[in-house]
Amino acid sequence: MTKTACKSIMSLLGIATMVMPMGVLAATPAEERQAAMEARRTERATAMEEKKAEMQDKRQELFCTRFAETAAKIGENVLERRGNFQERKDGRDGKLEDSRDSRDAKLGDKRSDTDQKRSEMYAKLEAKADTDAKKEAVKDFKTTVEKAVDTRQAAVDAAISAFRTSSDSAVATRKAEMESAVNKFDAAVKSAVAKAKSDCEAGTAPETVRTNFRSAMEAARTALKDDRTASEKVKTQVKALAETRRVAIKKAMDDFKATMDTAKAELKKAFGEK
16 A cells, blocks of 8 residues: 555544544434423423412412401401490490389389388377377387388398399409400400411412411300300309398398287287287
8 A cells, every 4th residue: 555545544534533423413303303392391381380370479369358358357347246245235234223223113112102001000000099008009019110110121221232232243243354355355366367467468378378367266266255154153143142132131021020920919919909
């Protein structure tokens, strides 16, 4: 082989060496299509994620708007219930005072009527007393009866007054407890609403906000119910006080009757009657 031929062969080998890597690295049509498909899939996935995030933002905004409206209604309902509570309380107070005034008036009328009847009885007895002994007996009878009436009335008045004072105290305590319970409930509701609004604005998932809010409201209602149950003990207290009043009044009436029976027996004896 001549020197010129060798040089030609070496030149060809050098060119082949330079061309071969380019052939190896160049993408085939199939690979180019695959790469294009991968790029489109990535683009679609990105677009879907962006759309999903946009829809999530819209749902969050809609939920927050609706929740704000719901919270406003809850606040209005709480204020309305509080107003109704105060109205009922004032109504009960007014009815209680009216009832007491009515009972006091009836008791006063009854006492005036019995005073009149006793005066008429004394007049008849004095008309029948035809001796000094009988007149003295009528005088003693009248003194005994009037003293017994005063004692009975004082005992009855004391029993009524003690009942009213004690029952008023028990009722006042219950009112204070209920007022405190309502205040606690109001504060719990406001706290639950504020927390839900804050979570909503922070982007917390609507379902999480809703669940937490419902749990907080349920806890507030349960606490209010428990406080109400605890305050119901006033009914038992007032019932016991009413029984004490009844026993005291009965004793006053029984004592009065016993005194009257003895006084009548002494008067009949003075008049020579059996």
